[in-house]
Amino acid sequence: MGGAGTFVVARRRPVQLYPVAGRLLPFQGDFMAARAQAESTQSVSRFTPGEWRNLRLGLLFVSPWVLGFLVFTIYPLIASLYYSLTRYDLLRPPVFLGLKNYTILFFDDPHFWNVMGNTIYYVGFSVPLGVGSAFIIANMLNSRVVARTFFRGIIYIPSIVPAVASAMVWDFLMNVQWGAINGLLRSFGLPIIPFLSNPAWSKPSLILVAVWANGAAVVIFLASLQDVPRALYEAATVDGANMWHRFRNVTIPITSPIILFNLIMGLIVAFQEFTIPWILTQGGPMNSTEFYLVHLYRNAFAYLRMGKASALAWILLLIIVVFTMIVFRSSARWVYYGGEK
Amino acid sequence: MSTAASQQQVRPVPRHYGVGKRRLVDFAIEFIKYFVLVPLTFSFAFPLYWMVSSALKVDAQIFTVPPILVPIPAHPENFVDAWQILPFTKYAVNSVFLYTGPVVLFTLLSSTIVAYGFARIRWPGRDTLFWVVVMTMMLPWAVTMVPLFITFKALGWLDTYRPLVVPALFGHPYMIFLLRQFFLTLPEELSDAARIDGASEFGILFRIILPLTKPALAVVALFRFLWAWNDYLGPLIYLRDEDRYPLALGIEILSRRANDIGNFSNGLPYLMAVSTIVALPVILTFFLAQRTFIEGISLTGVKG
Numbered sequence: 251m252g253g254a255g256t257f258v259v260a261r262r263r264p265v266q267l268y269p270v271a272g273r274l275l276p277f278q279g280d281f282m283a284a285r286a287q288a289e290s291t292q293s294v295s296r297f298t299p300g301e302w303r304n305l306r307l308g309l310l311f312v313s314p315w316v317l318g319f320l321v322f323t324i325y326p327l328i329a330s331l332y333y334s335l336t337r338y339d340l341l342r343p344p345v346f347l348g349l350k351n352y353t354i355l356f357f358d359d360p361h362f363w364n365v366m367g368n369t370i371y372y373v374g375f376s377v378p379l380g381v382g383s384a385f386i387i388a389n390m391l392n393s394r395v396v397a398r399t400f401f402r403g404i405i406y407i408p409s410i411v412p413a414v415a416s417a418m419v420w421d422f423l424m425n426v427q428w429g430a431i432n433g434l435l436r437s438f439g440l441p442i443i444p445f446l447s448n449p450a451w452s453k454p455s456l457i458l459v460a461v462w463a464n465g466a467a468v469v470i471f472l473a474s475l476q477d478v479p480r481a482l483y484e485a486a487t488v489d490g491a492n493m494w495h496r497f498r499n500v501t502i503p504i505t506s507p508i509i510l511f512n513l514i515m516g517l518i519v520a521f522q523e524f525t526i527p528w529i530l531t532q533g534g535p536m537n538s539t540e541f542y543l544v545h546l547y548r549n550a551f552a553y554l555r556m557g558k559a560s561a562l563a564w565i566l567l568l569i570i571v572v573f574t575m576i577v578f579r580s581s582a583r584w585v586y587y588g589g590e591k
Numbered sequence: 592m593s594t595a596a597s598q599q600q601v602r603p604v605p606r607h608y609g610v611g612k613r614r615l616v617d618f619a620i621e622f623i624k625y626f627v628l629v630p631l632t633f634s635f636a637f638p639l640y641w642m643v644s645s646a647l648k649v650d651a652q653i654f655t656v657p658p659i660l661v662p663i664p665a666h667p668e669n670f671v672d673a674w675q676i677l678p679f680t681k682y683a684v685n686s687v688f689l690y691t692g693p694v695v696l697f698t699l700l701s702s703t704i705v706a707y708g709f710a711r712i713r714w715p716g717r718d719t720l721f722w723v724v725v726m727t728m729m730l731p732w733a734v735t736m737v738p739l740f741i742t743f744k745a746l747g748w749l750d751t752y753r754p755l756v757v758p759a760l761f762g763h764p765y766m767i768f769l770l771r772q773f774f775l776t777l778p779e780e781l782s783d784a785a786r787i788d789g790a791s792e793f794g795i796l797f798r799i800i801l802p803l804t805k806p807a808l809a810v811v812a813l814f815r816f817l818w819a820w821n822d823y824l825g826p827l828i829y830l831r832d833e834d835r836y837p838l839a840l841g842i843e844i845l846s847r848r849a850n851d852i853g854n855f856s857n858g859l860p861y862l863m864a865v866s867t868i869v870a871l872p873v874i875l876t877f878f879l880a881q882r883t884f885i886e887g888i889s890l891t892g893v894k895g
Contacts, residue, residue, distance in 0.1 A: 297715065304714045307792055311708025312720065314701045318761020323727055326735035326742070333737060340744070387631065390624045401628060403881065404636045410873050410884075411639065412821040414839045415866035418846055419642045422859060430641055430658045437657035462635065466888050473889030492616045514729070522733050525823045529843065543733055550737050551828060563734045570731050 334560035344557065351561035361537070361545075368453065369521065369542040376457045376523075377516040380464040385509065388471030389501065402472065406465035413463075417529035420459050421446070446531055449538035456539055459526055467512050474508040475501065503586040510581050517573055521566060542566055639870070646670065646864035653859050666860070670868065673861035676848070679868075681834065682841035689752045690826070690837050691819040697759035698766055698815045699808060705762040706770035707796045711782055721771070728764045740828060754829045755822070759815075766811045769887075773807035774800065810887035813880060817873060838869045 297305065309316075334351055336344035355362045387405060391398050408416065423429050424445035432442040445455040482500045491499065502509075524543040527533070533540035533548070546566070550559035645653065647665040674680070709721045743754040777800060785795045801808070823839045830836060833844065842865055849858030877884055 301715070304712055305716075308708050308712040308714030308717055311712060311792070312705050314760065315705040315724065315762040315767060316720075318701075318758060319723070319727065322739065322758050322761065323730065323735060326738035329738035329741070330734055333741075340741070387628075390628050393621075393624065395624070395628070399881075401632050402885075403877070404632050406884075407639065407874060407877060408635060410817055410821075410877060411870045412823075412839055412866075412873065414821075414823050414842045415642070415870045416638065418842060418862055418866045419638045421846075422645065422863065423638055423641060428654045428658075428859075433656050433658035462638070465635070469885055469888045473885070493620045494616065518729060518731060522731055529823075529846075546733060546736075547824075550740070556737055556741065559737050563731075563737060567731055567734045574729070 330560045330563055333557050334564050336557045338556040339554045340556060341554075347557065351558050352565070355558070355561060355565070361540075364537055365540050365542055365545045368538065368540055371453055372457060372460075372523065372541055373517060373520040375454075376460040377513065377520050379457065380461050380520075381467060381509065381512045381516055383461055384464055384467035384512065385471050385505075388468045388475055389497065391468070391472055392475040402469065405468050408463045409465040411463075413525040414529060416459070416463060417526050420526075421530055424455055447535055449536045452531055452535055452538045456523075456527055456530065459530070460520070460523065463526075464516075467516070470512060471505065471508060474505045478504045506581075506585040507587065510577065510585050513577055514574055517577065518570055521570055521573075639874075642863050642870070643867050646673075646860055646867050648860050650856050650858075650860070669857065669860050669864045672857070673845075673864040674868065676855070676861060677841055677845055678834075679838070679841055679865060682836050682838045685752075685835055686820065686837040686839075689835070690755060690822075691816055693752070693756045694759045694819045695812050695815045697756065698763050699811055701760050701762040702766035702770055702811060703801065703804075703808070704796070706767045706774055707792070707800065709767065710771040710774035711777075711795070711800065712792060724764050724767055728768065736828070743829065748829075750830060750832050750835060752829075752835070755819075755825045763815070766815065769810060770804070770807055773804060777803055806883070806886070809880070809883045813876065813883055814887055816876075820873065842866060842869060 333344060335348060336346050337351075338344035391401055395401065423431055424443075426432055426442060426444050426447055429445070431445070435442055443451060445451050478501060482504070483496055486496045486500055522543050523541055524547065527539045527541050527544055528547070531539040533544050542562070543566075546559050546562045549555045549562065644660070644662055646669055647667060648659065648662040649666055649669075652659050652662050709717060709724070739754070743749065746753075748754050748757075781799055781803075782795050785799055790798070821839065822837075823843075826837050826840050830840065833840075836844070842862070845865055846862050848855070849862045855861075
């Protein structure tokens with residue numbers, strides 16, 4: 251199959267496709283700047299007329315994005331910061347409170363810490379489990395497997411089925427009285443599992459659904475595994491490496507940038523998980539699945555506390571930035587860049 | 592296990608090299624592989640199988656222990672009956688013509704133009720600005736959710752699809768990224784030749800570049816369709832009037848009705864039937880365009 255390869259063949263240098271490895275994106279800026287500088291010694295302007303023309307044209311082409319970026323990203327970011335310092339219920343104009351929303355959240359709102367704990371629990375388990383299982387499945391599929399396309403398709407499909415539809419099925423499957431899983435347990439005489447009605451089970455149940463719907467990561471991993479140079483495995487085999495050695499010393503280092511990518515994207519998505527918990531448990535039982543975005547949504551659109559919701563959003567932004575930075579920092583130790591790839 | 596044996600044969604193995612022990616390890620791993628893979632695939636497929644098979648049952652076949660795996664007799668009329676309990680045809684029209692269709696068209700148009708500006712014209716500052724595009728892919732959308740709602744409310748756009756559709760006119764970072772990567776692979780000589788002939792940049796984009804970009808455009812259209820079709824939170828925030836609901840929200844109304852015990856019979860089968868109908872276009876698209884899907888995800892790591 252074509253994989254990523256079909257899109258990159260014509261580049262002189264292999265194009266690093268993955269956004270998280272931002273520093274590996276091909277930058278031609280230096281070259282351009284150097285040329286512009288060389289020419290600026292002769293002309294009054296920094297750029298030649300041709301370059302001015304290109305600048306105007308380039309900006310014209312990207313102007314829709316620039317406009318959208320200003321209107322739908324920069325303005326909301328700033329506005330959100332402002333609203334987070336106010337009390338605002340959409341009916342009356344915002345009232346400036348200073349940092350009160352934040353101090354109340356941190357020091358006076360036991361609910362907030364519960365939500366934080368739930369979210370960290372959810373992210374802490376679902377992301378490593380999701381990425382880990384996806385990596386292992388991808389490796390199993392990458393070796394000689396009969397009907398690989400079939401396996402890959404079956405594992406991938408849950409990730410593209412509408413979340414509402416999957417939520418409905420899982421709600422049914424995990425039902426205590428007539429769910430298929432408990433029906434099966436019962437017919438074997440085993441105790442039933444209160445998946446969604448017991449606070450001890452609710453979070454693991456939602457994590458299970460998240461891992462089930464994580465097939466896209468398998469496909470990403472599989473594509474990257476197929477790009478690992480064969481020669482490395484052959485060399486390792488000649489040196490007497492068994493499957494485990496090859497996995498540990500060839501596969502993992504070579505695909506580590508993709509592991510990093512999936513980890514970070516998984517983090518960003520998991521911190522903002524909404525649809526499945528909202529439909530399956532609405533934050534219950536006993537607030538055990540009141541995750542960050544569920545809580546934020548409730549405050550913004552059920553209680554119309556736009557100020558508090560904005561403060562929550564900014565805290566989430568900072569948390570995600572910090573977590574991403576931690577993963578990035580640690581990546582220097584375990585992510586392998588360069589080599590032949 | 593025949594594959595394991597054939598694999599052993601093709602490998603260039605120096606025979607004197609402690610082969611016996613290694614073969615044993617390799618064989619064990621090979622065995623574990625299928626031992627894990629087959630049940631795993633079954634459990635991945637089971638929920639969706641259960642969705643379809645439950646859609647074909649009546650209440651009497653649902654509330655049984657042990658659960659019935661294959662419904663005999665099957666009740667395919669559920670699909671028709673369930674569809675008529677709520678105005679699902681209207682929801683489907685909303686999903687297709689008010690949301691998915693416009694969003695896909697707008698995204699294709701805007702992202703292509705923007706990506707062209709980032710890939711095929713050299714201008715100072717281009718790559719710095721592109722780096723900003725990449726950064727926005729990682730920005731949590733929760734941060735912009737509240738102010739955007741306030742803005743769209745002030746514009747009087749609540750209860751319309753405009754808050755969900757209009758932003759698509761300004762390019763989507765993932766799609767810009769994807770198309771830029773693709774544009775970069777096309778040889779520069781193509782554009783240069785056209786420039787010498789006096790073609791404008793728009794002319795080059797639409798007459799020369801786009802015809803070569805079909806695979807990438809297919810990926811963009813496919814994933815944008817998928818996100819809009821599956822979107823739940825967006826319509827939940829912006830739409831109040833049930834007449835305007837897309838299918839995703841329609842399912843939820845049905846589930847609330849079905850959960851009120853005694854409201855009507857076959858609530859669960861109907862719910863599963865409608866869920867199946869809504870999931871079907873996605874699954875069918877996957878089977879028809881499997882290659883496009885796989886290339887798309889491998890290319891950018893976009894999630895379904």
